[in-house]
Structure formats: C-alpha cells, structure tokens
Amino acid sequence: MEERTQGTETKIRRDIPLEELSNFCSGVAEVADDIIGESGGILLPRGTPLSSLASSIDRVEAKLRRSNIRAIPVVLPGTSDLQNLEDYLKAADPAVMPLEPELARQTVSQVEDVFSRIKEGECTTEDVQNLAEQGRTLARRISGAPQLMFCLGQVRNWDEYTSVHSLNVALLSSFLAERLFPGRTELAEFMAIGGILHDLGKARVPLEVLNKPGKLTDGEFAVMKRHPELGEELAVSNGITDRRSLEVIRGHHERYNGGGYPDNLNGTAISNEARIAAVADVFDALTAKRVYKNPMPSREAMSVMTGAMSAHFDPDVMRVLLLSVGIYPSGSLVELSDGSVGTVVGAYGKDLVRPKVAITLDRFGNRLTEKKLIDLSEERELFVKRSLRSDDKDKLAF
Incomplete structure (x- = not known):
C-alpha cells in the first residue's frame, strides 16, 4: 500500500x-x-x-x-470529521480527552485579554493573578492524564498562536514535571502557572517584530531576547512571587549546552523548571502553525529535537517527552498489519510501538459506522505496519 x-x-x-x-x-x-x-x-x-x-x-x-x-x-478516499472522533473518544476512553474544550478556550481567551491589557497599559494585578489561578486549575485537570498529547494536538489546530502556545506550554510543562518528579503536585501546578505566563514579556514586544515573517535583524532579535526579563518583571510587579514559576518565565530560552538567554547559563546551573519549560516551549513552537511557517508533525519535531538540537536540552527531560509522544504520536494516521487504518490516540510509554488506535477503515476499506478502539499492547497479533504521511490524516483519520 x-x-x-x-x-x-x-x-x-x-x-x-x-x-x-x-x-x-x-x-x-x-x-x-x-x-x-x-x-x-x-x-x-x-x-x-x-x-x-x-x-x-x-x-x-x-x-x-x-x-x-x-x-x-x-x-x-475519506473525509475529516474531528468532532465525531472526539465525541467517540470521550465515550470510549475518557482518559484520552483530559481537558475540556471549554476550559481550554476560556484559558486562551484569558491569555489574550491579559496581553491586550498590558499593551494598552490597563492590566491589573487581579488580571494576572486570575490567569495564574487558571494555570493551577489546568494542572489539576490534567494530573495523571496519559493522553495529554492527543489533547495538545486538537488545541494546536486553533488559530490564535501566542495564547494557544501559552496554554500548550503550561499543559506540557506541568505534565513533564509530574512525570519527572512523581508526587510533587505543587511543582506541577507552579510549572503550569509559569507556562501560562512564560511569554508575558512578549506583550511588550512590537507586533512587527513578534510576527515578522522573515529573519529578524540583529536589532530586532535583541528586542525579542528581552521578553523573558520583561515577563519576569511584569509577573513580579503583579504579585507572582513563587521562584518556580519565575524560573519558567525567565529561563525558558536558556540552553543546556549554553548560548541561551537572558543569562547564558548551562547544564545544572539552569533550574529544573527552566529546563523542563525549554523542552515544552520548543516542542510546541515546532509543531505549531505560524505566519512564517507551516506546522511540523510531532514525529519530525522529535527527530529535530533529538538530532540537530539535542545539545540544547536536558536529556532526562527529552527522554520523558519521547516516552510521552511515543514512536507514533497522538493524531498520527497508521496502517496496521491486517490492512486496517486508524488514528493513534495515545502512547502510554510502556510500549512505544504499540499505541492505542481508533480504527476508522477496516482491512477491506469499509468505513466503520462504529469506530473501534484497539490497544495494541493487548493485541499481540496486530502491530503498526507503517505510519502514513501527516497530510493524510485530514482526509482519512476521522
């Protein structure tokens, strides 16, 4: 095939x-x-x-x-029906959809509102505190959820980049922190708060620099590089005092091998919080659509981050991300060994090559009237034959 x-x-x-x-x-x-x-x-x-x-x-x-x-x-041939797949998964396996769409949209709207108020000079301490509390709520909602990556894939299809990116970095940072430090619920919450606020300083960056399609000039990049410090200042001035959240805001552009900003730290001189946030920030940036680039499939993003960019990241954090994304990332369209076709809805880390798959076409090309959810870790006679191209999923996956 x-x-x-x-x-x-x-x-x-x-x-x-x-x-x-x-x-x-x-x-x-x-x-x-x-x-x-x-x-x-x-x-x-x-x-x-x-x-x-x-x-x-x-x-x-x-x-x-x-x-x-x-x-x-x-x-x-096929047609896309994302809502139909989401509705099915909610009923078949609630763990696949750990975040309610309304909560996600409310958070995105709140981020947009705070950014707008900062630009207009009307932001209050209460605005930022409410946004921080939203981060804490997110962390509690996704606690232990094994299928966060599927959730991120759907949120990432929305149009608003900065606000959706803030939501995704909050979710992924909190998720990775919980995997790296099990039981430290408070850390996961403060990571989510830091993730929601990590790009706060970009509200002070001119839009012509923030959304420039081409390469930034040295002067423009110098302006952009100030956003972690500006974000930390804004957060502190509005009542965010916890060190862990502030580390995320200030340190998410530090690089494990040095050369990052604003402090040019390296290795363990970078806080755990900043090392986690750096991975979450880059992974979501690579897989998001921007005015100047198309989105990169999760699998390709992982290849870049474990290849050419590997020295930038803490290898322990990257290992956890790889286990979470899996060999076949959530949302991937795959063909199974019996010829059936379906959408990966999650990998659990226990067996990266045997994810859960929602079957939509049987081996004879029949579109199933009732989708079938298969956990390949429990179906030893079946396996993923190959991953199909990312642009197939818009036509066949749902």
Whole structure:
C-alpha cells in the first residue's frame, strides 16, 4: 500500500487481488487508474466506485481474468470529521480527552485579554493573578492524564498562536514535571502557572517584530531576547512571587549546552523548571502553525529535537517527552498489519510501538459506522505496519 497525492488531496492506494475484490465492494474504494484490456479498450475507468460493481462482480472478475489482469489498483478516499472522533473518544476512553474544550478556550481567551491589557497599559494585578489561578486549575485537570498529547494536538489546530502556545506550554510543562518528579503536585501546578505566563514579556514586544515573517535583524532579535526579563518583571510587579514559576518565565530560552538567554547559563546551573519549560516551549513552537511557517508533525519535531538540537536540552527531560509522544504520536494516521487504518490516540510509554488506535477503515476499506478502539499492547497479533504521511490524516483519520 502506498500514498498517492492527487492535487491537494492525498489518498491511500492499494493493489487488490481479484480473489479479494468482492470484499471491497461494500467499502469506499475507487479504481485508481484506467484498467486497460489486451485489445487496448478500457475495462474499468479510473474513479469507478467498487460498490457500483457489487451486483456484477463475478462477470467483472471473469472479464479481467481473460485479459490476464490479476489485481486492481484502488484508492481509499475519506473525509475529516474531528468532532465525531472526539465525541467517540470521550465515550470510549475518557482518559484520552483530559481537558475540556471549554476550559481550554476560556484559558486562551484569558491569555489574550491579559496581553491586550498590558499593551494598552490597563492590566491589573487581579488580571494576572486570575490567569495564574487558571494555570493551577489546568494542572489539576490534567494530573495523571496519559493522553495529554492527543489533547495538545486538537488545541494546536486553533488559530490564535501566542495564547494557544501559552496554554500548550503550561499543559506540557506541568505534565513533564509530574512525570519527572512523581508526587510533587505543587511543582506541577507552579510549572503550569509559569507556562501560562512564560511569554508575558512578549506583550511588550512590537507586533512587527513578534510576527515578522522573515529573519529578524540583529536589532530586532535583541528586542525579542528581552521578553523573558520583561515577563519576569511584569509577573513580579503583579504579585507572582513563587521562584518556580519565575524560573519558567525567565529561563525558558536558556540552553543546556549554553548560548541561551537572558543569562547564558548551562547544564545544572539552569533550574529544573527552566529546563523542563525549554523542552515544552520548543516542542510546541515546532509543531505549531505560524505566519512564517507551516506546522511540523510531532514525529519530525522529535527527530529535530533529538538530532540537530539535542545539545540544547536536558536529556532526562527529552527522554520523558519521547516516552510521552511515543514512536507514533497522538493524531498520527497508521496502517496496521491486517490492512486496517486508524488514528493513534495515545502512547502510554510502556510500549512505544504499540499505541492505542481508533480504527476508522477496516482491512477491506469499509468505513466503520462504529469506530473501534484497539490497544495494541493487548493485541499481540496486530502491530503498526507503517505510519502514513501527516497530510493524510485530514482526509482519512476521522
């Protein structure tokens, strides 16, 4: 089976042996190419739905065999229905959706409001304190949730970059802290607060610098590099006094091998909080859509962070992120060993190559009327055959 791009749409292509053709006549498969007979005539036009052949499949097979055709190339088209998948997962496995969409949207709106008020000089201590409390609420809601990565994938589809990024860094920082330091609930909460506020200083950065599509000049980068210090000043002046949250705000751009800012620290001279936040910040930045770049799939982001950028990050924090993302990140479209297709909804760290998968197409290309959630760690006869391209998931995953 291979992927095939037609215009802007990518489909899954398979070669179906004639003896199995009848099994696909109730599904959504279409003939991929014109099927030409020995005399040069078209036996089956490209785009013919196999379902239209159901009543005459015996005659069709016989005609194809007479032309020495033993297999038919087909494509499996599909449509996106994200809400349908979310609704299904809430009922099938509530742990997959640890964050209520309304809470996420409320947080994003609150971040936007505080940034706007800072720019207008109208921000009050109460505004910042309320936002910090929202961070604490987030940490409590996601405590122990194994499927945070699926949640992040859905929030990341929203349009508002800075505010959604703040939410995601809060969620991921808190999640990683809890995994690294089990039982230290208070740390996870203060990491979430720091994550929500980590880019507070960007409210003081001119928009033409913040959203510039091209490379920043040295002068513009110098302005941008001030945002951690400005954020810390704003947080302290508005009543944020806990060291752990302030470490996140000031230190999230420090690099484990040095060369970061604002203090050019390295190794263990950087606080645990800042090392965790640095990983969360870069992972979400790579996988987010910006005015100047397209989003990078989680799997590719992990390759970059464990490859060319590996020296920037604490290896212990990266190890936890890898276990959380898994070999097949949440939201990935995969083909299983039996030919069925589904969406990865979570990896649990106990077996990175055997995640949970929501099956949407069976092995014969039939779209399931009731999705099937499979935990591959418990289905030893099944395994992920391959991960499909990220742009397939918009067409087939849900």
